Amino acid sequence: MRRVIQFVPTLVPGDATGMHAMMISKSLQGRNIETKIYVEEVRKDQIGGAVRFTSYARENRPDDILVYHLAAPSAIADFLSSRGETLVIVYHNITPAHFFEPWDQVAATGQIWARAQLSRLAARTTLALPVSRFNQHELIELGYGKSVVVPILFDPTIFASGSDKKVDEMLRENRDAGRNNFLFVGRLVPNKAQHNLIAALSAFNRIYSKDAVMHLVGRPFSKEYLDLLKEVARDLGLKENVNFTMGVSTEELSSYYHGSDAFICLSEHEGFCVPILEAMHNDLPIAAYNSSAISETLGDAGILIQKNDPVTTAVAMEKLVNDEALRRFLHRQMAVQLEELTFTASRDRLFNALADLEPALRQREAIG
Amino acid sequence: MNQSLDEPANAATDENQEIDFLNGASHAPTSESSPPMNVQTNEFxxxxxxxxxxxxxxxxxxxxxxxxxxRRLKTIFEQLVPPGAGNSRKDFEALLRSSDRAAYFDIDVPIASQKPxxxxxxKLLRTTQAWYLNYLAQQLNNFSTNLMRLLYVFDSRVKKLEDASESAKTVRPSGTFLKPYYxxxxxxxxxxxSSxxxxxxxxxxxxxxxGYLVNHLNEHGFDSYGVDSNLESLENPVVTxxxxxxxxxxxxxxxxxxxxLFGIVLQNTSDMISPVEKLDLILQARRVLAPTGNLxxxxIDPRFFETSSELLVQRDLSPxxxxxxxxxRYVLEQLEFSNVSTTSFENCHLTMGYFTNNDAPGD
Known part of the structure; x- marks a missing residue:
């Protein structure tokens, strides 16, 4: 049997790319396929025992299937482009450089470099596994051949570790004081448009005479953008209403999902948006701006905001927290959408896609 | 063979369902017994x-x-984003100033430390290496100063070019030079x-x-809003x-x-811009109009400009x-607006066009 070797930039907690690689690894092991993960950067907080990618040159087998997770610029791309093994690309999406340009020219240049790497690997790639149809279109435009959409392999057991008492208490206090808790989870980065979330919160509090709180869970990509968000919040009189959590533990994250009233996403560019899946799993009503891959992940399980302006978002927020019929409807729709995006469904799509390369992955029913 | 579909072409039925799902067209399992769910979902x-x-x-x-x-929200963002975030002249100048500040290389390295x-x-390192660093810094500063001077000269020349091309295009009826005429x-x-x-x-x-027309339409059930480049005109709206x-x-x-948009009403500056800009404006308007939208x-009647010196000045100074x-009427018909009609008033004309085909060739 051929080995499946994965390459990811890093393997750290909370990173969707790394988590997807881990779940693929787990699935393949379940089918007795020999698998291993290599990383570009071995970090202290790394999960699992992955080693640096350069070691692969000494450990390779000519019939290996190499699976490269592409989401950022990486020396791995250049390393793999000159190798002869079968190459599979898992495309998580590259954020367009223009989102970073004013804030961090190095990051912007990095995105351009990543796109060039993605483009260069097109001819070298046997199979592409974009995580959404939105990503698939980008690959087709870049000249990729066979591609199969395999959504993120989401592991709901991550929320089984329990919750954080302090966060639970803080959210409960807000609720008891009549303050709604709104949540967004994701790196503080311009394309995720946390500045628009603050503007929407301002509109919500102003229009409905409320004192709601927006919890922004995630680490900042740059000090400048974090400073801007804090300035905007202060300038709009929302210093006490915007909670910048920075990094959180799994328990804290679980508490935010369980204790919030609604999940609001105004992101302008997402290749998949795992937090939407997490919110659905935690039965948290969602309103999200209809951009990039959002509508694919959300389906009919939340309000798709068509116009990205503070008033429209504020009205959608009000509906999410006060319209009981809507909440009941979304509760049912989230269950339907989660059925479509279950771990098993995505894993089967992965196996089907890889079966042409490794027949042992063909679905058992089909073999029988 | 290149294949961009989701699944191999020989796996028929299940695959189609998956493609439907990924299209976002149907998220519940589609079977003949369950279409009402989708209909209900869409309706809801x-x-x-x-x-x-x-x-x-x-x-x-x-x-x-x-x-x-x-507007305040917008201003806050404009003030807070880093220089160069936008593409305006102000952004460019801010970036230039920030580059100028960063263009000086200082060899006076801070030496303070909390460790004994x-x-x-x-300090010893700084003193012993000063002659070498100073030599390098002088060359770098010389280079960066010249580079910045070059950028300022370049900026000044580009600005002249921009001003010339801008005034060739249009004279905005703002500020004290020209007053807008409503x-x-x-x-x-x-x-x-009624149209x-x-x-x-x-x-x-x-x-x-x-906002007179905005208010008039709103009072009759329309959802309208206004845009004006002249701040003074906006200061005293008919309704706040x-x-x-x-x-x-x-x-x-x-x-x-x-x-x-369902409708666009053009007036005032659309009279005074150049023919090329007028056509560009109509093309932009056509793009944002929904099928069956109104333009x-x-x-202003061209002869009306003869009736006041203020209007004459405005006409003569406009490109x-x-x-x-x-x-x-000719322009709108050429750009595939239908049922184009004109109604004349004492000093102006109202030309209406209906846009019915948003997939016209050449779009």
């Missing part, structure tokens, strides 16, 4: 979307989130209202001034809760998504001359 979600739109209109009409506050003795070591004519508002048909989406009033925005029309149109052009109604 459409109802929610309608309720949100109506509530937004209601709240805006109540003045719950005044346009002045929205380290300050002395640092046409009023008896019966114009009623004719506009627009039943309200079926948002209507943009360009060069809205004090109107959605009147201070922005250039061309900038505003660029921000609007395709097919987003209304209120144009474009007002079109006669026949010219507007």
């Amino acid at each position: 979600m459409s109802k929610i979307a309608r309720e949100i739109d109506e509530e937004v209109r209601r709240k805006r009409a109540q003045g719950a989130f005044p346009p002045a506050f929205e 003795g380290v300050t002395r070591v640092k 046409v009023t004519a008896s019966g114009l508002d009623e004719k506009l209202l 627009m048909g039943e309200p079926a989406g948002r209507v943009l009033i360009a060069d809205c001034g004090n 809760s109107l959605d009147l925005r201070w922005q250039d029309l061309d900038e505003h149109l660029k921000e609007i998504a395709d097919d987003a 209304a052009i209120i144009s 474009g001359k007002p079109f006669a109604p026949e010219t507007w």
